[in-house]
Amino acid sequence: MTETLxxxxxxxxxxxxxxxxxxxxxxxxxxxxxxxxxxxxxGHIIDIYDGCLDEGxxxxxxxxxxxxxxxxxxxxxLTGRPGxxxxxxxxxxxxxxxxxxxxxxxxxxxxxxxxxxxxIQHRMGSLQDLPHVEMLAPITKFAASVPATERVAxxxxxxxxxxxxxxxxxxxxxxxxxxxDRRIPLEQAVVPQAGHYRASTxxxxxxxxxxxxxxxxxxxxxxxxxxxxxxxxxxxxxxxxALCRAYDIPAYMNGAARGTLPPGHPYQFQLTRRYAFxxxxxxxxxxxxxxxxxxxxxxxxxxxxVVQVDMDYRTVGKNRDVSLGLVGDVGMIMAAVxxxxxxxxxxxxxxxxxxxxxxxxxxxxxxxxxxEEQRLLEERLPSQxxxxxxIHPLRLAHEINEFLTEDTVFIGDGGDIVTSxxxxxxxxxxxxxxxxxxLGTLGVGVPFAMASKLAWPDQEVVAxxxxxxxSLTGWDFQTMVRQGLPFIGVVGNNSYMNQIRYGQIQRYxxxxxxxxxxxxxxxxDLFAKMLDGYxxxxxxxxxxxxxxxxxxxxxxxxxxxxxxxxxxxxPGTLNQTxxx
Numbered sequence: 001m002t003e004t005l006x007x008x009x010x011x012x013x014x015x016x017x018x019x020x021x022x023x024x025x026x027x028x029x030x031x032x033x034x035x036x037x038x039x040x041x042x043g044h045i046i047d048i049y050d051g052c053l054d055e056g057x058x059x060x061x062x063x064x065x066x067x068x069x070x071x072x073x074x075x076x077x078l079t080g081r082p083g084x085x086x087x088x089x090x091x092x093x094x095x096x097x098x099x100x101x102x103x104x105x106x107x108x109x110x111x112x113x114x115x116x117x118x119x120i121q122h123r124m125g126s127l128q129d130l131p132h133v134e135m136l137a138p139i140t141k142f143a144a145s146v147p148a149t150e151r152v153a154x155x156x157x158x159x160x161x162x163x164x165x166x167x168x169x170x171x172x173x174x175x176x177x178x179x180x181d182r183r184i185p186l187e188q189a190v191v192p193q194a195g196h197y198r199a200s201t202x203x204x205x206x207x208x209x210x211x212x213x214x215x216x217x218x219x220x221x222x223x224x225x226x227x228x229x230x231x232x233x234x235x236x237x238x239x240x241x242a243l244c245r246a247y248d249i250p251a252y253m254n255g256a257a258r259g260t261l262p263p264g265h266p267y268q269f270q271l272t273r274r275y276a277f278x279x280x281x282x283x284x285x286x287x288x289x290x291x292x293x294x295x296x297x298x299x300x301x302x303x304x305x306v307v308q309v310d311m312d313y314r315t316v317g318k319n320r321d322v323s324l325g326l327v328g329d330v331g332m333i334m335a336a337v338x339x340x341x342x343x344x345x346x347x348x349x350x351x352x353x354x355x356x357x358x359x360x361x362x363x364x365x366x367x368x369x370x371x372e373e374q375r376l377l378e379e380r381l382p383s384q385x386x387x388x389x390x391i392h393p394l395r396l397a398h399e400i401n402e403f404l405t406e407d408t409v410f411i412g413d414g415g416d417i418v419t420s421x422x423x424x425x426x427x428x429x430x431x432x433x434x435x436x437x438x439l440g441t442l443g444v445g446v447p448f449a450m451a452s453k454l455a456w457p458d459q460e461v462v463a464x465x466x467x468x469x470x471s472l473t474g475w476d477f478q479t480m481v482r483q484g485l486p487f488i489g490v491v492g493n494n495s496y497m498n499q500i501r502y503g504q505i506q507r508y509x510x511x512x513x514x515x516x517x518x519x520x521x522x523x524x525d526l527f528a529k530m531l532d533g534y535x536x537x538x539x540x541x542x543x544x545x546x547x548x549x550x551x552x553x554x555x556x557x558x559x560x561x562x563x564x565x566x567x568x569x570x571p572g573t574l575n576q577t578x579x580x
Contacts, residue, residue: 021149021180022047024189025113026055028156031192034084036060036075036454038068038447040095042088044115044128047180060454060483065092067447067476069099072110073170074444074451077256078409078431080235082109082163083451089115090128093174097135098441100170104139106255106437107233107311109168111159112136116145118178136172141165143172149182154190164201167312168233202234204336205328212324213284213307213333214340217247220282220305221361226273228288229255229437230311236260236331237430240286241267243334246341248362250276250369254288255437259427271376271423272369280304287311287330290319291438309333383568384424390565391541393417396492397424399544400464404428407459409452411435413445414466415499417492419570421464432459443472445489446480453485460552461487467519468497470559474524478531480557488551489559491524494566499573501566506576528559538562 019027025048029037036058039045052059062068065087072083087096093114103110114136117126137143142162146155152175159171204210217223227240231253237260244251244267252273253260261268269276277283282305289310290297297320300306307324308316316325326333384398397420404410406428412418412435427433434452436444445463452461470491480487497517505513525535534554536547544562551558 017186018183019186019189020047020051020183021146021152021175022049023051023054024149024152024191025156025175025180026051026057027191028153029057029084030055031153032157032160033081037084037086038062038071038075038450039086040065040068040088040092042092042115042128044089044092044117044177045086045113045180048086048113058454060450060479062447062450062479063475064473065095066099066443067450067473067479069096069110069112070102070441070444070447070473071451072112073099073103073106073108074434074448075455076103076108076110076168077106077232077434078452078455080233082111082160082168084111084113086113087115088128089117089132089174090130092128093130093132094135097139098443099447100136100172101139102436102439102441102444103170105439107167107169107229108437109160109163110170111156111163112140112170112172113156114172114174115180116174116176119147119176120178132174133172139170140172141169144174146173146175146179149179149184150189152179152189154192157192161198164198166201167230167310167315201329202332203328204332205326209324209326210333210336210340213309213326214337216282216305216307216324217249217284217337218341219358220247221358222280222365223247223282223284223362224250224252224276224280225284225286226288227251227253227257227260227286229257230287230330231260232256232431233287233311234329234331235430236329236334239331239335239338241265242338246338248359248366249284250366252276254293255435256431256433257287258433259430262428263426266366269369269373270426271380272373274299275372276369277301277304282307284309286334289315289438293438296320380423387541388565389539389541390494390563391539391544392568393420393492393564393570394424394568395541396490396544396562396564397421397464399541399548400462400490401425403545403548404462405460408432409434409456409459409461411445411448411452411461411463413442413448413463414469414492415442415497416502416570416573417466417494417498417564418464419499419572423571425464442466442469445469446473446476449487449489450476450480450483450485453480453487462548463487463489465489465491466498467491467493467495467522467524470524471519471522474527477528477533477557477559481532486555486557488548489528489557490548491559491561492564493522493524493561494564495519495521496566498566498569502569502573503576523561524559525561528557532556534558536560
């Protein structure tokens with residue numbers, strides 16, 4: 001410490017502006033527009049903190065590095081700008097791996113910065129030394145070690161550039177301790193200027209493909225569109241609505257695209273996706289892959305015309321052949337196809353009467369789907385309005401949906417309980433639904449709530465947890481209390497990892513159905529109170545709504561512990577569709 005102070009005095013005496021590696025990290029983050037980092041402290045990274053304080057970057061310290069990575073992921077999803085987590089070397093970095101992997105599968109742009117032992121101690125067995133870059137490379141778009149202080153800011157900018165190329169995703173940089181602590185003259189550092197090292201990534205794609213898709217939609221009689229998470233990534237809700245209106249297309253939404261069209265919108269459908277896919281003549285899939293959620297494409301009928309639009313060339317046609325594939329910014333593509341609607345008849349060289357007949361068929365198709373949607377809703381209503389105790393999960397989902405406002409961000413963090421909620425809860429606006437994404441990582445709820453309140457402080461946050469998922473990262477509820485970030489948490493408590501329990505019962509019988517998945521009857525409301533939050537227990541379904549309102553009025557981080565029926569399973573759990 002004495003040497004450091006002495007060197008600082010010498011720098012001031014010489015009049016030469018010297019800057020450390022940690023301060024260069026902060027300058028590069030600020031140039032990128034980063035205003036918040038999520039972190040858990042460690043000796044390898046403290047100079048970054050010092051730099052962030054000088055640059056006015058908020059430092060949010062959490063209790064587990066996985067939470068830091070999840071929060072950076074969540075911050076990126078909400079703001080449209082990359083998030084950033086800073087963790088120490090060794091176990092600090094390995095603890096963050098799950099959060100990075102989740103961002104990788106969810107196409108979320110975030111940068112994880114990890115510490116590393118000094119270069120002069122390379123392969124000597126320094127504290128917490130591990131091959132971080134090799135470990136992170138398979139689950140990032142870019143992973144590298146910074147070799148010199150002069151390159152720190154340049155490589156931070158390089159990592160962010162890779163995050164945003166094509167379909168977004170995470171990047172990783174490790175910075176050795178001596179590279180971070182070393183001071184160099186500022187003019188020797190490569191520091192890209194904000195706004196001067198970034199190209200537009202909003203590509204329209206092939207104009208011929210735009211014309212062909214317009215023709216396909218204009219001549220279709222029973223089309224439908226599935227809007228995936230990239231619709232939110234590209235902030236394309238307006239383009240999606242214009243497309244639906246231009247061609248009378250019923251729309252279904254998954255992932256972060258939920259809320260693209262609000263409840264009650266004439267083209268918004270929720271319950272009839274399987275029905276529509278089974279009868280459609282054209283299926284347009286925008287911004288979501290043919291992964292397990294789509295049965296790897298097998299749930300789409302062989303006779304349908306299938307068109308896929310995606311930001312990533314590698315996704316189009318993967319697992320299932322398509323009739324047409326377009327690559328580019330999905331919002332720009334949808335907007336261009338909507339604009340082409342009026343010229344579709346002329347470009348196809350067919351009589352306008354043909355298109356008029358197709359338009360009439362599409363309107364009849366919309367009415368057919370709306371009738372089926374209403375039938376399915378009425379079929380499910382007894383469960384949604386059930387007065388039974390323990391509480392039916394669909395009743396809990398119904399009460400939450402009734403509680404949401406235009407300004408509520410809904411976060412789903414769980415297995416069976418969130419699967420139940422997926423068919424009931426409808427966010428009112430784009431960007432107001434958050435879930436783990438296709439990796440299915442439990443434990444995102446608290447860090448996503450943290451990111452939501454920091455990114456959008458004026459928005460209400462409601463997080464629905466399974467009791468198993470809350471337990472994974474629940475201690476950072478105290479971080480929410482400490483940071484003054486109120487949110488409303490609801491724990492659907494059935495004392496089990498219930499989605500797994502059901503599969504075990506079906507495969508091995510009731511006598512072995514509870515092996516490894518019983519969690520005990522935990523009072524999460526008392527946990528919240530212990531940490532100076534608001535807590536309440538609910539056993540009567542009529543008390544769910546009042547409890548939610550009291551939690552809102554408390555102005556504190558809150559947990560409502562709702563006892564739900566462990567033997568009432570979501571349809572997706574009953575079908576085990578996640579494994580098919």
